[in-house]
Amino acid sequence: MMDKQRTTIYLEAPLYRALRLKAAATGTKISALVSQAVRASLSEDFEDLKVLDERVNEPARPFEDFLSELSDANLI
Secondary structure, rough: OOOOOOOOOOOOHHHHHHHHHHHHHOOOHHHHHHHHHHHHHHHHHHHHHHHHHHHHOOOOOOOOHHOOOOOOOOOO
């Protein structure tokens, strides 16, 4: 098991109530739910960075050209 670090977070009241309800409904500690959410967010960031690394050599596409294509297709 990894060492744990104590921290304080501030949540909006409705988020905290929802978190408390979810913890009670699932039998999971609030700290475990927060840890899971942080892990999921960091994992998503990591995946995004891997995709960016894979696409680093793709040619850039000017935003203006993309807007023109959308306009030509009557999408904007």
